[in-house]
Amino acid sequence: MAASGCAARPNNGTRKGFVTEPIAYLNGRIIPASELSLPVYDAGVVMGVTVSEMVRTFRHRPFRLDDHLDRLLHSLKHARIDIDVGKDELGKVSHDLVEHNARPLDTEDDLGLVIFVTAGPVPTYRRMAGWPAQAMPAVCIHTFPLAFDLYAAKMKTGAHLITPSIRQVPAASYDPQMKCRSRMHYYLAQREAQAVEPDATALLLDLNGNVTETNTANFLMVKDGTIFSPRVAEILPGISRETVFQLADRMQIPFEERKIPLSDALTADEAFLSSTPYCLMPVTRMNGATIGNGVPGPIYRRLMETWSSQVGLDIEKQIEG
Amino acid sequence: MAASGCAARPNNGTRKGFVTEPIAYLNGRIIPASELSLPVYDAGVVMGVTVSEMVRTFRHRPFRLDDHLDRLLHSLKHARIDIDVGKDELGKVSHDLVEHNARPLDTEDDLGLVIFVTAGPVPTYRRMAGWPAQAMPAVCIHTFPLAFDLYAAKMKTGAHLITPSIRQVPAASYDPQMKCRSRMHYYLAQREAQAVEPDATALLLDLNGNVTETNTANFLMVKDGTIFSPRVAEILPGISRETVFQLADRMQIPFEERKIPLSDALTADEAFLSSTPYCLMPVTRMNGATIGNGVPGPIYRRLMETWSSQVGLDIEKQIEG
């Protein structure tokens, strides 16, 4: 694949530092992660036209990488972006990066692995300095050690969700099933919620007042022993959420998708979020109201234990620890 | 202002190339434009959380820079992004860049000047290589020679607008009056229109079927001698559109804002687009139907002439030339 004008340096095998320094992938080259950047004429910078995935490792091995890659391909189809790197190659590079970059990590640490593709250089800027000979989508893969400290406190107390005035972008504008990076609404939602209560997490409603998702997690709730999720057509079909579905199936906990008006969520017995870095996080308050008894609920607990035993690692302990 | 982790090199006065090479501004430093890029953990890359402006020059002097800066400040307020660079400094840097970068240009050429601000590094990535000591918004200013050839053909024949299935993001998600870069819907709209007709320009409707704007321009139409525009609350309040308003006022052509159902636009006497690079572009077809007589209309012509004489330059000739 030809360069898309990104500021990538040639992959010089002899270059020193590669042994210990984390590496990244950009448009067919391996570069030091610290040099990874996008030129300002790339559609990823100019228009937020990027599709992406975030995978995590458990014990330094990627979790459900294959499912993440399938979803990436689906997002690319939605976005009508064609790339000439196949799923196999993306998978192989991902494994290589993880292997290399995890080496200096402590055992209690784990990596986030990010894969993203932008639509490439935007023609409006084609006379700008640095514009490439051939404009192609930018394909990038990199890792970073997960910052568990961001989540530790809330794993214990539970998150407080607030529904801000900002609403989910409707599918008629762009489909929530496509994981893309035009996320101004998520940012505004989070800013608004935290301006009122600094520890809050924004839960976005759709234009009709039904629950969708937070800026980084799926929302799940429990009522009378059944786990409920918003319908998949109106949310990002999260891989962690998919894992909950499979765990629930194995644990014989009913799991149902339906439209969830906010008032149903406010009167739930239990609620939690699912997301790649922390897997599951309990929700104990919503819009100031206590959910259930105000402590992490029993179904959350059972799911977290089963998930932990499946990956051979006490997830809560890792995050809090 | 401290570095936000962007890949900026120190502004070394002795560095060669600065005399002839275009320069850019990033977080308080002047760097070669060709090195301008954003790290992949910046909110501008990760979430499309960027507000921006594009100014153009006429005869190498910025046009209505002050109005663009006011709108930028307004967008920053919408986005709840605080920066420690004042309007004066942004203006001064803009003028400096234009002066420096326009020097090697031909007289018939002109510059685009871009100012953008992102929300800065995203905390999720804070253990990634290269993360700055202090996370702050990225403030960037750069220029590029306008690529008039992109517009030349349509200035003569008129644009063909197609309303794709993709709809404008509603203000409940994020306000169209804020010029931001979460623009996946614009990209999808344009891709969809051009997949059907390669020369088409996508005109986005709102969720109720009223006309809004294209991905880069405001839409204006003429009926019975009056210029109509969608209401300002539902579109980007373009500076070029504002110029049309002022020209119309001086030329005693009535100008009215109202909700424009698509069928009103399809049966207009005349239609045109306004946008920074080309000022005005005639629209001669919409969804396959001929607008007016299928050639650039008289009010378009008069506006373009007046605008040209005001800036001392035949705009159409410059673009087509």
Place this chain on the structure above:
Amino acid sequence: MAASGCAARPNNGTRKGFVTEPIAYLNGRIIPASELSLPVYDAGVVMGVTVSEMVRTFRHRPFRLDDHLDRLLHSLKHARIDIDVGKDELGKVSHDLVEHNARPLDTEDDLGLVIFVTAGPVPTYRRMAGWPAQAMPAVCIHTFPLAFDLYAAKMKTGAHLITPSIRQVPAASYDPQMKCRSRMHYYLAQREAQAVEPDATALLLDLNGNVTETNTANFLMVKDGTIFSPRVAEILPGISRETVFQLADRMQIPFEERKIPLSDALTADEAFLSSTPYCLMPVTRMNGATIGNGVPGPIYRRLMETWSSQVGLDIEKQIEG
């Protein structure tokens, strides 16, 4: 049943020409098909207040006539139109017309059989010349040889669907389950799509951006081996679509009804249309995007073969022939 003022001639058994000339039924009389017309004061002409059915023959025998008549009675109930002709009589006349009119046909030909009922003369015009003594609904049955050449090319290449700006009329205005002839929106939709691409077929979205139907066909799509259809409350419950449902059931292909956002359809594995004249037609492009591999898909093929063998006739061959 008394005459509703239609220009019907008395059914004179001895009248010449009846032996070879196609015949039609109007308000209780049999007349030459070439003389079949509606007076301009009839609600069918003045207001589009007509409910109708189109049946086709296979090997000169009506297909699922009984189901079509049931749906006609349902449409009449929706439209609050009462007629004094029973289902039996409508069935008998239909069979008689088909028998008579199919005689001169080639074996590879087949008939369309149309049954329609209007609300009859509109009182506003009751002083107009020709107004009948007694105003009653007009009941009409006629046939015509199917014009397979209209569909032949698309059976091979697949249809290209375009979603025009024109949206399906909502059920709050009139129920899509009633097969009626106030179809200006279908006409506009088709005109708009074909003004952009002459070979396109318009696929109407509902007001929320979900897929409904084309002006003459139901839309069906395949994803991961399941056939999906829009929910029956939001479309005409087509008899051909019903046949697909029954074939799928027998062939053990899952068939599911749900809301289909356009982006789901655009990323389908396979799509096709169902309609009386051609039964099934593959869809290979939508809004310029390729569906599946861009050729008629395997489930379409299997359905068409099973249907063909059920009616003892190679349907594709007949149409393309």
Place this chain on the structure above:
Amino acid sequence: MAASGCAARPNNGTRKGFVTEPIAYLNGRIIPASELSLPVYDAGVVMGVTVSEMVRTFRHRPFRLDDHLDRLLHSLKHARIDIDVGKDELGKVSHDLVEHNARPLDTEDDLGLVIFVTAGPVPTYRRMAGWPAQAMPAVCIHTFPLAFDLYAAKMKTGAHLITPSIRQVPAASYDPQMKCRSRMHYYLAQREAQAVEPDATALLLDLNGNVTETNTANFLMVKDGTIFSPRVAEILPGISRETVFQLADRMQIPFEERKIPLSDALTADEAFLSSTPYCLMPVTRMNGATIGNGVPGPIYRRLMETWSSQVGLDIEKQIEG
């Protein structure tokens, strides 16, 4: 203009009956009005794809014919139907028909003049008996004596408006400003209202609950001395309504367009309908509630008197007489 296959007989000048019998125009020919009909394969019958106008005469002279013809041309543009008959010819034929057909009328009588254009034969039926050599739009003009007795009682008591469940078709489906004949919703609305109260007139609300129009008339109301009308983009811009606007202007009665929620109409001081046959009709009840004092209001009275004196005829007397 070539025949579109309509059942028109040749315009044989020697044909008897033409002297006293009313005549009509169809696709370039003059025929006896009693023979005027449309073939069943015409889009006017098959799909309700017809645009039309109804003009009335005062003292046997057409009223505002020119405005009606302009609106017809506008409707044709909306419907993307092209005809090769010009406005002048349509006007001339209209005058000829009125002159001929009004001759046998009493002086207290007046004519309705109808002009309509359909999209012509529908290709699906192109192998049907009678299909024309060349398919073109059907252009038809005819008259009929106005049936004032239909309106007489309500002119005295005032109309009782009921808002049925059936809602106005939204502009996203087809624009209410285009006078077309796909009017199933109007029919259903009127049937529903009259099933509850036989003398009622249905007033359609839009999808948001705002007042639009009845199936044949515009709605106007008075509050604190100002006449209010729904916004023109959401209703048929009636010629009678336009006349009210002009009369009000001359009589210095303020006239304002705005969105009218139903509850505003229910608490109006006065309300009335405007429509071609009866010009104005008072509204004295709405949904069972009394409007104003329950009798025709003072502004209605003044408008009707001024209109009457302008056309030299006591309109109320003519209708009630």
Place this chain on the structure above:
Amino acid sequence: MAASGCAARPNNGTRKGFVTEPIAYLNGRIIPASELSLPVYDAGVVMGVTVSEMVRTFRHRPFRLDDHLDRLLHSLKHARIDIDVGKDELGKVSHDLVEHNARPLDTEDDLGLVIFVTAGPVPTYRRMAGWPAQAMPAVCIHTFPLAFDLYAAKMKTGAHLITPSIRQVPAASYDPQMKCRSRMHYYLAQREAQAVEPDATALLLDLNGNVTETNTANFLMVKDGTIFSPRVAEILPGISRETVFQLADRMQIPFEERKIPLSDALTADEAFLSSTPYCLMPVTRMNGATIGNGVPGPIYRRLMETWSSQVGLDIEKQIEG
């Protein structure tokens, strides 16, 4: 529980009249029912902020009291009202009141039992005369003999439902699943329907034109042998409706929840209402159209018989008697 300022008299055991006179419960005290009232500064009067239940007796025993109490607790959770009276105490008081108040009743009579809780005194009025020392929610329980004569006639002829212009309050304002007393829209709906036809019952549609409920009853319909109900998220989940669900289950009649567009209801085979006082009431007309054959239908009859035999009382006879 302390007094909330309500005009309750002390529960003086020696007070005469208590033996035969009906009693009521207010904020922990038993008082004569005739003295039961709320002060005008209570939120129940000032803002309609009250949640409530109505239970009925069969043969002087409360029917499904426990289910009603559960729903009350759910409504209190929705309304964020906390009370210090437990479910057990509410149940005990209810039984005591029924036992005492039913004594003087005839055997063919039965009681309605009402339990309601308001949000208590509104602070705006806190300097008003009578304001209590401690502001707490008002908890009230009372009974009244059911007025069967209100329903007798309609049990025989069937109800005539009319859908007024007034629409159900959307869940985004307050959830229909919470049984609350801010019911202005129900009142307006009923007034509007009865202003047109005095015997009508208003059936409210939601904002999209789907059937919801009447001001006091759930709506159920039958088509092809299946009972259909609107989805529970959009209506009050009535206890009588729940009883129908259980009876249907036992009688092996399919019962399905789905969105019901009005036109589906208008063409139903059978329809009926469920409500506490009369259990079930047949619907024989809707918006002037006959439902089924215009007489109470067979599934209604079977349900009513089974319900009657379950409670040991001929319900229809009781009401009509």
Place this chain on the structure above:
Amino acid sequence: MAASGCAARPNNGTRKGFVTEPIAYLNGRIIPASELSLPVYDAGVVMGVTVSEMVRTFRHRPFRLDDHLDRLLHSLKHARIDIDVGKDELGKVSHDLVEHNARPLDTEDDLGLVIFVTAGPVPTYRRMAGWPAQAMPAVCIHTFPLAFDLYAAKMKTGAHLITPSIRQVPAASYDPQMKCRSRMHYYLAQREAQAVEPDATALLLDLNGNVTETNTANFLMVKDGTIFSPRVAEILPGISRETVFQLADRMQIPFEERKIPLSDALTADEAFLSSTPYCLMPVTRMNGATIGNGVPGPIYRRLMETWSSQVGLDIEKQIEG
């Protein structure tokens, strides 16, 4: 006017306490205010079917009582409630109550005067103890000393508005222009806002995300020197808001009504509330964002001064005092 069954005691002139004790009016009688209550079968308690007004005094004289009475009559018309007490009598009683009840007040104190009308006893309960011989609407007038301490703190710091998830009831359910007491949504909105931030005031958005009003006040904002208000059709047309309009007119400050998307309000230069008890209250924060400079703005100050001088009383001082 006959008794509507309310718990009013006979107006016994000799009864002691009337000289100093505040009095109230209920259904034609004068009673001690402390005894004022509504029976539990009244529509005001059962259904929240009450229309009302709250007037305040300045220096013990009612302010704009006549305008409040006009609005009450308008609300009664909306609610289709007929009473047999005229505007004159309501006015006279109001003045009498104020005169009597203000006597014991300090000069720095003032009264709130409440007038409300309910739809009267609900027939469902007509066999309940205490049910009146004749059921009529309840008409009630009472006063209370204004509790200025509720507003004092916010007059200095400014209010913090939060837009909760709860949305304004749409006009299709009941018209916001009618001042009624079915206000569960206001209660829920306020509870939700204060559960997150105890000092917050809830500002309700409409279903489309535009600003409407708080539970007790109108919202006004200033941008570029113009005062903006939501459109009157979508809010309660407050008398205090009307006063602002008149003051602004006199002070030559432009005042404009238009749809206000929330983001416009969030970026306003200044904002304030208008309401009867405190006239105007500055807004300094919204959803956590600072409005203007975070202190009461200059136009608020000027309006408050002018209003104060008009009523001869320093309003801010009175409230804070």
